[in-house]
């Protein structure tokens with residue numbers, strides 16, 4: 147590894163402690179009545195209608211308290227300014243309290259900040275309230291059949307035509323597009339860029355209304371039985387130039403902003419794994435207590451706990467670097483790698499730990515935690531693919547973190 151790691155200061159500053167205490171106090175007051183009043187819905191099904199209604203209600207409740215979009219800044223979201231450490235604290239506390247998910251997770255964490263960074267005042271006024279207030283659902287449309295890890299190869303064309311653009315092509319794997327009214331999309335406005343060997347150029351970001359004529363959204367059923375992500379087909383779709391975010395050709399920079407947020411989000415995913423481990427041990431105590439005496443399972447619990455703790459420290463080190471104005475490198479690809487393998491290890495441990503009851507899928511009265519663990523067992527396969535696959539993270543580490551000889555650098 148190049149260079150020495152920065153020392154990490156584990157002590158919370160007084161303002162960070164105050165932030166954590168304020169959030170905990172708010173949750174103590176508002177979460178229990180919310181959970182009692184709301185019909186819980188089938189939360190194991192992420193795309194189910196009841197689950198969406200519950201997420202919508204929870205996001206609105208958070209927004210009332212100024213806790214929905216804590217990183218948007220006071221101008222846009224109920225008056226809060228936070229630092230990077232408070233963002234991590236926010237995720238850890240939410241995981242600790244096992245709060246429901248938000249309705250517009252993508253919109254809040256990734257798309258909103260990009261509209262704030264790149265949008266005109268009219269665009270901000272048009273779209274930010276819809277994301278924040280959970281009035282309409284938002285998705286993020288980047289991937290295409292030949293542009294996944296190699297995102298810059300995207301070819302869905304937006305051809306300029308007077309005051310409009312005309313869009314043709316297709317996207318794939320777009321999470322929750324079937325529920326969405328709006329989405330942030332990357333489209334190619336200069337098809338010659340690929341032939342010129344400059345594929346990162348000629349890409350432009352747009353906010354699209356998915357109910358526009360010529361757009362067809364087709365859900366894809368995944369191996370967990372969910373219809374969570376979708377194909378989207380565009381046939382001569384006419385959209386106004388006012389939906390363009392930033393200038394033509396700036397799409398790659400917009401994309402890097404949203405993916406940067408996605409990768410910082412790994413820290414919060416690690417907090418969720420830690421809460422999941424505690425919850426599955428708790429569940430095993432009641433449905434399969436003998437498993438907790440099994441030395442090989444005890445060994446696996448200890449191992450995964452240690453790995454989670456290591457990943458947490460890695461993300462703290464990355465955070466510490468960000469706060470000192472240094473590059474959070476190479477901790478981010480390492481943290482993504484360790485999170486993705488742990489997510490799968492943990493899901494496998496859950497079904498082994500919970501015994502026969504742990505295999506019951508959702509819907510049945512005896513399903514443990516409403517079938518959460520069986521669903522995760524299948525669903526967590528995604529963790530080594532989405533957000534940059536394992537092989538690509540390893541390539542990046544080989545090229546840039548350890549500068550392995552004999553490799554031509556990945557772009």
Ligand SMILES: Cc1cc2nc3c(=O)[nH]c(=O)nc-3n(C[C@H](O)[C@H](O)[C@H](O)COP(=O)(O)OP(=O)(O)OC[C@H]3O[C@@H](n4cnc5c(N)ncnc54)[C@H](O)[C@@H]3O)c2cc1C
Nearest residue numbers: 286287288289294295319320321528531532533535537538
């Ligand atoms: C659950 C889930 C939700 C998603 N949601 C969204 C969404 O909302 N919006 C969106 O835009 N996208 C979404 N995606 C798509 C995701 O970003 C892509 O799946 C990801 O970028 C990988 O692209 P790909 O599937 O085309 O695989 P490919 O890039 O085709 O890769 C296929 C395999 O080849 C390997 N590979 C590729 N290139 C190399 C190389 N140079 N060296 C070594 N190995 C290589 C990969 O590691 C992988 O194993 C989602 C994916 C999943 C699984």
